[in-house]
Amino acid sequence: MSLGEFELISKYFLKASGNPDLIVGNGDDAAIIHSRGNLAVAVDTLVAGVHFPEKADAALIARRALRVNLSDMAAMGAQPRWFTLSLTIPSPDPAWLERFSRGLFVEAEQFNCHLIGGDTTKGPLNIAIQMLGEIAQDQPGLTRAGASPGDLLVVTGTIGDAGAALGQDLCRGLGQSSETDYLFERYWLPEPRVEFAFRCRHLIRAALDISDGLLADAGHICRQSGVDARIHLDALPLSRQVMDFWGAESALRAITAGDDYELCMAISSECWEDVQKIARELDIPICILGEFSEQAGRQPSVTVLDSHGQPVDVASTGYNHF
Amino acid sequence: MSLGEFELISKYFLKASGNPDLIVGNGDDAAIIHSRGNLAVAVDTLVAGVHFPEKADAALIARRALRVNLSDMAAMGAQPRWFTLSLTIPSPDPAWLERFSRGLFVEAEQFNCHLIGGDTTKGPLNIAIQMLGEIAQDQPGLTRAGASPGDLLVVTGTIGDAGAALGQDLCRGLGQSSETDYLFERYWLPEPRVEFAFRCRHLIRAALDISDGLLADAGHICRQSGVDARIHLDALPLSRQVMDFWGAESALRAITAGDDYELCMAISSECWEDVQKIARELDIPICILGEFSEQAGRQPSVTVLDSHGQPVDVASTGYNHF
Numbered sequence: 001m002s003l004g005e006f007e008l009i010s011k012y013f014l015k016a017s018g019n020p021d022l023i024v025g026n027g028d029d030a031a032i033i034h035s036r037g038n039l040a041v042a043v044d045t046l047v048a049g050v051h052f053p054e055k056a057d058a059a060l061i062a063r064r065a066l067r068v069n070l071s072d073m074a075a076m077g078a079q080p081r082w083f084t085l086s087l088t089i090p091s092p093d094p095a096w097l098e099r100f101s102r103g104l105f106v107e108a109e110q111f112n113c114h115l116i117g118g119d120t121t122k123g124p125l126n127i128a129i130q131m132l133g134e135i136a137q138d139q140p141g142l143t144r145a146g147a148s149p150g151d152l153l154v155v156t157g158t159i160g161d162a163g164a165a166l167g168q169d170l171c172r173g174l175g176q177s178s179e180t181d182y183l184f185e186r187y188w189l190p191e192p193r194v195e196f197a198f199r200c201r202h203l204i205r206a207a208l209d210i211s212d213g214l215l216a217d218a219g220h221i222c223r224q225s226g227v228d229a230r231i232h233l234d235a236l237p238l239s240r241q242v243m244d245f246w247g248a249e250s251a252l253r254a255i256t257a258g259d260d261y262e263l264c265m266a267i268s269s270e271c272w273e274d275v276q277k278i279a280r281e282l283d284i285p286i287c288i289l290g291e292f293s294e295q296a297g298r299q300p301s302v303t304v305l306d307s308h309g310q311p312v313d314v315a316s317t318g319y320n321h322f
Numbered sequence: 323m324s325l326g327e328f329e330l331i332s333k334y335f336l337k338a339s340g341n342p343d344l345i346v347g348n349g350d351d352a353a354i355i356h357s358r359g360n361l362a363v364a365v366d367t368l369v370a371g372v373h374f375p376e377k378a379d380a381a382l383i384a385r386r387a388l389r390v391n392l393s394d395m396a397a398m399g400a401q402p403r404w405f406t407l408s409l410t411i412p413s414p415d416p417a418w419l420e421r422f423s424r425g426l427f428v429e430a431e432q433f434n435c436h437l438i439g440g441d442t443t444k445g446p447l448n449i450a451i452q453m454l455g456e457i458a459q460d461q462p463g464l465t466r467a468g469a470s471p472g473d474l475l476v477v478t479g480t481i482g483d484a485g486a487a488l489g490q491d492l493c494r495g496l497g498q499s500s501e502t503d504y505l506f507e508r509y510w511l512p513e514p515r516v517e518f519a520f521r522c523r524h525l526i527r528a529a530l531d532i533s534d535g536l537l538a539d540a541g542h543i544c545r546q547s548g549v550d551a552r553i554h555l556d557a558l559p560l561s562r563q564v565m566d567f568w569g570a571e572s573a574l575r576a577i578t579a580g581d582d583y584e585l586c587m588a589i590s591s592e593c594w595e596d597v598q599k600i601a602r603e604l605d606i607p608i609c610i611l612g613e614f615s616e617q618a619g620r621q622p623s624v625t626v627l628d629s630h631g632q633p634v635d636v637a638s639t640g641y642n643h644f
Binding site: 023024027028029030031032033034035037038039040041042043044045046047048049050051072073075076078082084085086088116117118119121122123124126128130131132133135140141143144145207208209224 | 353355359360367368371395398406408410450453454463465466530
């Protein structure tokens with residue numbers, strides 16, 4: 001079976017969006033959107049064989065690709081609105097495209113954002129999604145640069161689940177056992193904390209989503225804010241499944257594991273109670289891991305402390321793409 | 323030599339943009355832009371071995387990648403403002419990255435648009451650029467859907483040059499001979515008609531840029547406008563170099579050749595003089611190739627006529643990506 005590009009797009013990717021701010025949709029040289037103020041723009045690319053196994057379920061690939069980008073919107077305190085898809089595929093396999101597009105639209109609907117355009121090309125499997133989100137007019141957006149000495153270092157969810165899943169077969173389907181499914185789902189379906197971040201946008205000083213590993217990502221906040229940070233290993237929120245999987249090494253493994261897409265934030269202690277309240281309302285676990293402090297050395301740095309308050313030497317500093 | 327992702331980005335892709343509407347630039351989870359109204363959003367992907375030879379000059383690859391996206395902005399009557407880059411490369415080769423980023427910024431500066439974010443990943447060479455452009459508040463943007471019976475079918479520039487270049491060695495450098503350089507440049511450096519389209523935005527009824535071949539692209543306007551079109555082969559604007567290269571077959575080859583990125587437009591005869599005036603001021607060749615008419619059959623169609631006014635059967639209907 002051979003599908004032309006136009007047929008492929010119209011069969012799998014053209015959907016009426018019902019979005020009143022979409023003036024020109026999919027199918028022209030560009031989409032035209034009506035935007036009311038400040039927009040967050042992010043792009044994340046997933047490459048087969050690097051970011052996911054090529055033989056994995058196409059629906060899960062699509063769902064993860066969109067969620068990873070939604071997580072960038074959360075990290076900016078933005079509300080996801082529109083996205084474009086650059087899809088490079090080796091061949092137009094109808095079964096694969098059917099599952100991929102179904103997965104994509106499931107997430108788009110759940111997170112109320114709209115596919116407004118894209119490009120479909122032939123080549124080694126590569127998925128780049130560009131997401132556009134609206135920033136509330138009352139706030140300039142959350143960056144990595146606002147942490148101050150004394151702020152609490154806070155994370156959502158549990159850390160290390162996705163990293164532990166990398167030790168499993170990522171190509172199998174769901175429904176094996178609730179134990180292994182938990183980690184599997186945490187890898188494929190990270191939870192973008194969009195609503196939480198949007199509602200907390202006045203209460204958070206700095207934020208990012210954890211993709212390179214908590215230690216490396218906390219370092220990004222430190223560098224861009226010009227502060228140091230301390231992380232208490234004992235405070236790390238670990239799932240039971242991660243502890244079963246990694247045993248005594250769990251905390252050290254989790255702190256350098258990537259792909260969690262939980263938020264890492266700087267929050268002043270005065271705002272902590274309000275943030276907790278919103279997290280409770282949304283049923284999102286949050287946890288204080290440490291605190292930011294004045295930059296002591298020439299470079300901002302993150303210190304990891306063990307249960308005795310002693311610094312731990314963590315050799316690895318996060319995932320390197322090359 | 324091994325470059326980490328962060329080092330790579332900061333070395334080759336972080337540039338102060340001096341753009342007052344860029345609130346958060348490269349280096350956070352997302353960029354934040356200030357937009358004043360309607361935005362055009364387009365994405366085009368170039369895959370090594372499919373859209374360009376892998377061994378080609380990285381500067382030319384980057385320049386073409388950006389120009390192809392700028393051409394989409396022209397086709398919408400939008401002013402290019404910002405873009406993101408999703409760059410997948412097999413390895414972080416400093417010489418390649420140096421040339422690529424230099425080529426990219428040369429074009430960004432020339433067309434006054436700003437790199438605001440991106441993602442750099444490891445894998446088979448793949449370049450996706452997402453462009454954001456502003457639509458003037460006095461006009462909703464140019465689509466493919468506005469052509470009316472009686473409108474003139476007009477193109478900018480010459481047709482078929484890029485297609486003829488595909489018969490050459492696209493990996494060689496410039497400066498071989500002025501004859502072969504002309505076609506080579508037309509392939510690698512298509513001319514986005516941004517200023518022309520923006521200034522003519524009230525005078526053009528429908529537009530697109532020619533990427534799939536004039537015949538196929540005129541068909542897109544017909545389908546989306548619900549009209550037929552006639553194209554007079556004799557009227558086709560052909561360069562001397564194309565005529566030397568393809569001889570007697572030039573017009574037929576040119577009409578199905580892709581990659582020209584010239585504009586194909588529907589213009590009412592009352593506006594033709596004003597459009598010509600703007601084209602003259604900008605020193606852009608434009609040419610009437612035919613006209614649009616009432617849809618006669620069940621489907622909109624494009625008829626190609628020879629010098630005797632007889633229909634020509636053109637078998638191929640444009641470039642198929644798969």
